Amino acid sequence: MMALNNRYDFVLLFDVKDGNPNGDPDAGNLPRMDAETGRGLVTDVSLKRKVRNFVGIVKGEQPPFEIYVKEKAILNKQHERAYQGIGAADLLGGEDKKRKGGDKVAEARDWMCKNFYDVRTFGAVMSTGVNCGQVRGPVQLTFARSADPVVAQEHSITRMAVATEAEAEKQSGDNRTMGRKFTIPYGLYVAHGFVSAYLANQTGFGEEDLKLLWQAFINMFEHDRSAARGEMAARGLYVFKHDSELGNAPAYQLFERIKIQKNSEIPARAFSDYKVTVDDTGLQGVTLQRLVG
Template structure:
């Protein structure tokens, strides 16, 4: 059954990098992003969303039997956003009266959310082109899925590596024996990012349970098809999904649904139950084996109305979407 997501999810994601650059900073010569006060590495929320979008585009799921489930990606390499938005406005408002600007904007927003997976998941600014959307409450879509920046657990020490090549780019450099270049890498770091899924916003964009299943698959596989010389070894190490299901007796269905939608416990306290520390005798990490990751939550002490899904433990055969 495919329905609108009705339960709040608070998600902690652990991922690491070995000899790579997880997220280069264009303001610092593409060096790995770093927080200057603590020297901890950071990865932007935009970077993580990019991995999800790329996976969905590569997977290219078949359109659901539900006509309200399209899986195109709006924000992708080479896309002209206004062209896609204007196309959506034209498709959605054909035959509508000229004076119904608000209704046109609403119809266009719903059409775009239906067709583009990343709009109904992450939201988008739709008021960048056609006048129909400008100044409208429907011109900005707030998506139900939102990431924080990822941050490493310990300070990182980025390295600048000089590399050489035997070929040259320009004719005038043909007499040179070789040319030089540079790479920036992090020897090793373990990062944590948080993700929140809000049912009230899912209702507005049409984010469904099928979309949610696809999101979790993309989250667990987001580095699998993103390999490059800079990101050869990036691995998702943990996905701790705290789902709010309600704490009331089944007879009190209305209150149970309300609690599941709004949440039964503070997210930051749930995340504090996932404890990450270095193994005894280690002063800095060199690999994931140097870390101890422990979930202190059990069925007995987990707050009432909350269920913990350790989605990194799910075998591949449980995935519902395949290439």
């Protein structure tokens, strides 16, 4: 795989209509929100989950594109695979050796990077069970924040069935179960991201991996449908490619070139209610790639 020789900074725009893009389990699954400004939030972890799921679909969970953090995964079992893969299965026996991994930790870490896409992309702490070390990922994401304040709406929903005979008897055969569902009418979210060529060359994240990452950001919402998330779609992916590994401009200056303005004072209910402008003039040592938008 070709090594990465350029730094990248990028902006991802996505929206949601009549859905909950990222519920907070500590708040009854209400949409996440900045308490001071009322703007919606989507965590970086939520976005990475969608990338992982997309890569798993496209690559069929086969090396070198396996997914380390996935549903129902037992992470320590993956660590044991690494030691088996490097021919050091003898270190899996004994509590002391199991914890330390002997002098094979670096080898095991490299094996994990080679085989698991999300490890070499986002990094991982793999020191539980048999020690596979820690990896600092070259791709980092911020929380996504909505362009304007959002309003969480609560909806009563009814299921025309009950779970037990006792419930049915209590309702004299009416058999209804009441519930709650939370949505926001519309939100346009902005996330910022960074790709370090230096860290990429440490983990083996290469050009093919980068191409797959862009593909995931563009298409991940198309394969993440659910009643809770409503209509979600990528609306913009703006990639700033630096001419060097070190970079040719501060990321914040590049991000400030993308402006989002609402077309009117009424609450937005569609992407067409916004105007997105990108200033690509005067860029020196940086090329703007509009993959979406």
